[in-house]
Amino acid sequence: MKDTKYFLVDNGSLNPAATLSLRSTAESLTERLGFVIRPVGLMHSHKIDSLELNGIPAESMESLLGSEEPKSWERIVVVPMFFGPSRAITDWLPRHLHAWKKDSPGRSFEILDCLHHEGDNAIALALFENTTACIDEFGMDRPFVALVDHGTPLKSVNAVREEVGRQLQEMLGSSIRGFSTCCMERRDGPEFDFNDPLLEDLLQKLDASGREEVVVAQLFLSPGRHAGKRGDLEKICSSFAGKVVRTELLGMHPKIIDVLERRVRTFRERKSAGED
DSSP: OOOEEEEEEEOOOSOHHHHHHHHHHHHHHHHHHTSOEEEEESSSGGGSOGGGGTTOOOOBHHHHTTSSGGGGOSEEEEEEOOSSOOHIIIIIHHHHHHHHHHTSTTOEEEEOOOSOOTTOOHHHHHHHHHHHHHHHHTTOSSOEEEEEEOOOSOHHHHHHHHHHHHHHHHHHGGGSSEEEEEESOOOSSGGGGGGOSBHHHHHHHHHHHTOOEEEEEEOOOSOSTTTSTTOHHHHHHTTOSSEEEEOOOSTTOHHHHHHHHHHHHHHHHHHHTTOO
16 A cells, blocks of 8 residues: 555644544554554644643644645545534545645545444444433433534535434433434524524423423534533533533544544555555
8 A cells, every 4th residue: 555644534623622532532543553543633723722732733634734744645544533424524625635636646535434324323322322321320310312413504414413313212212201303503594494403492492391301412522612611512501400411522432433443444455455
């Protein structure tokens, strides 16, 4: 195989905790695979003060591809830390990689599949483990479970949430009183109604109906400004009158790392078999 650089890539964040989380996941993946998987945000991450990152500057594709280092690379392999086909992965990143590829003959790149595959239940299993852990830890009696994602303008991304939600609801079965998917925020307009309900609206409705225990199952990978400490989800949940707890984030869950490992191993097996 050509000299290949592997990158674990998320959307990028100005929150240091998000970069530290991505680094931890990349370290676990590196240990499993036996070669370096480099953690890089798509945008913004390079702007974080390195003093907030144990003195090690964060990187972003935005800044990295404009530097001198990539001029000597032959192949880039991107391992997406995305649940579904966000435009950041299907549009922004390919455009920038094509520009890098055009600068020199013989260069190539691969963007591996996102975390979710149709019919695969790895994400739902990770959420199930996190949700039941919350139920047990806080002594809840058949709580309502709300599976929340960020919200998206793309039905293809929303479809991932809905399939994972169906799987999770089936796994939880009679251990819960009710279940709903929901989003943290959405764009205005009826064409984006597929995101609904908003988590805030759902919690208000549950308050009014007298439900006192809710588990918010977080379909989020890292603690950025939305799912991090004092983030948007924490603020939304703080308005709920009853008992509400949020599950752990998914970025370091072993089942998520299993998926990432499979993506890389499958790519390498295909290349070793002579496909190029």
